[in-house]
Amino acid sequence: MAVCVAVIAKENYPLYIRSVPTENELKFHYMVHTSLDVVDEKISAMGKALVDQRELYLGLLYPTEDYKVYGYVTNSKVKFVMVVDSSNPALRDNEIRSMFRKLHNSYTDVMCNPFYNPGDRIQSRAFDSMVTSMMIQVC
Amino acid sequence: MVDAVLFEFLHTEMVAELWAHEADPDPGPGEQKMNLLVLESMGFRVGQALGERLPRETLALREELDVLKFLCKDLWVAVFQKQMDSLRTNHQALLCPQGTYVLQDSSFPLLVRMASGLQYVEEAPKFLAFTCGLLRGTLSTLGIKSLVTASVAALPACRFQVVVQRS
Numbered sequence: 001m002a003v004c005v006a007v008i009a010k011e012n013y014p015l016y017i018r019s020v021p022t023e024n025e026l027k028f029h030y031m032v033h034t035s036l037d038v039v040d041e042k043i044s045a046m047g048k049a050l051v052d053q054r055e056l057y058l059g060l061l062y063p064t065e066d067y068k069v070y071g072y073v074t075n076s077k078v079k080f081v082m083v084v085d086s087s088n089p090a091l092r093d094n095e096i097r098s099m100f101r102k103l104h105n106s107y108t109d110v111m112c113n114p115f116y117n118p119g120d121r122i123q124s125r126a127f128d129s130m131v132t133s134m135m136i137q138v139c
Numbered sequence: 140m141v142d143a144v145l146f147e148f149l150h151t152e153m154v155a156e157l158w159a160h161e162a163d164p165d166p167g168p169g170e171q172k173m174n175l176l177v178l179e180s181m182g183f184r185v186g187q188a189l190g191e192r193l194p195r196e197t198l199a200l201r202e203e204l205d206v207l208k209f210l211c212k213d214l215w216v217a218v219f220q221k222q223m224d225s226l227r228t229n230h231q232a233l234l235c236p237q238g239t240y241v242l243q244d245s246s247f248p249l250l251v252r253m254a255s256g257l258q259y260v261e262e263a264p265k266f267l268a269f270t271c272g273l274l275r276g277t278l279s280t281l282g283i284k285s286l287v288t289a290s291v292a293a294l295p296a297c298r299f300q301v302v303v304q305r306s
Contacts, residue, residue, distance in 0.1 A: 075281060111187065118187050
């Protein structure tokens with residue numbers, strides 16, 4: 001399960017960032033911030049390659065000894081970054097992809113909400129509960 | 140399809156509501172502009188949301204032309220159940236270093252019920268303001284700052300001019 005989830009806007013400021021509260025949150029914020037460079041690198045690398053279709057899912061951005069960081073970018077250049085616990089061996093690629101798909105769908109719902117102004121912090125409770133469901137540790 | 144009709148009716152009422160509150164003695168061009176601006180900004184917000192929802196799963200929109208083609212095909216089909224009739228580019232590098240695209244629709248669904256010919260040409264811009272905003276909003280979500288204007292020569296054909304602002 002995810003340890004930290006962040007939604008970064010096109011201009012590279014966070015629209016939403018939430019981590020498991022037991023740990024030092026600042027550490028996760030730094031990890032997300034450094035992963036933005038890797039995301040930009042991947043996006044520009046994909047642009048140069050002569051590939052017809054690019055995928056939205058960017059895959060593993062970089063692994064550290066305790067955590068792995070995954071990235072996903074939408075067509076509107078909004079980035080989703082997820083930090084997961086390395087110790088959980090059962091997390092496969094398709095599970096990460098499905099988590100990102102859920103995030104993307106919830107983000108689209110937030111965008112379609114007329115009370116939400118694009119560019120504001122995301123305060124939707126529905127979005128919060130969806131992220132909570134992804135972050136709860138299953139004992 | 141029922142939902143297409145619902146949108147048409149809602150749109151007609153939106154325009155009617157805005158123009159119903161005009162002060163009777165000599166409204167002046169300022170009021171007109173205000174109403175058009177309101178319609179355009181409503182369209183803009185809807186376009187932003189659509190720009191997020193419609194292009195799913197593929198990141199194939201790399202060039203500006205791809206984005207414009209997406210507008211003509213997917214966006215128009217989603218909102219008006221038909222594709223745009225023609226897309227032309229009009230890059231005049233000497234006059235303005237920006238990209239200009241002309242999108243033409245020979246039977247625009249919001250105008251097709253009104254008249255077929257030259258009648259009501261002066262009223263037509265009111266019914267195009269929302270759609271201009273829609274185009275501008277979708278373009279802005281997909282990363283392109285632009286200015287969209289519409290013109291009508293004879294109902295129900297209309298053309299939308301998209302000027303891309305490149306800084």
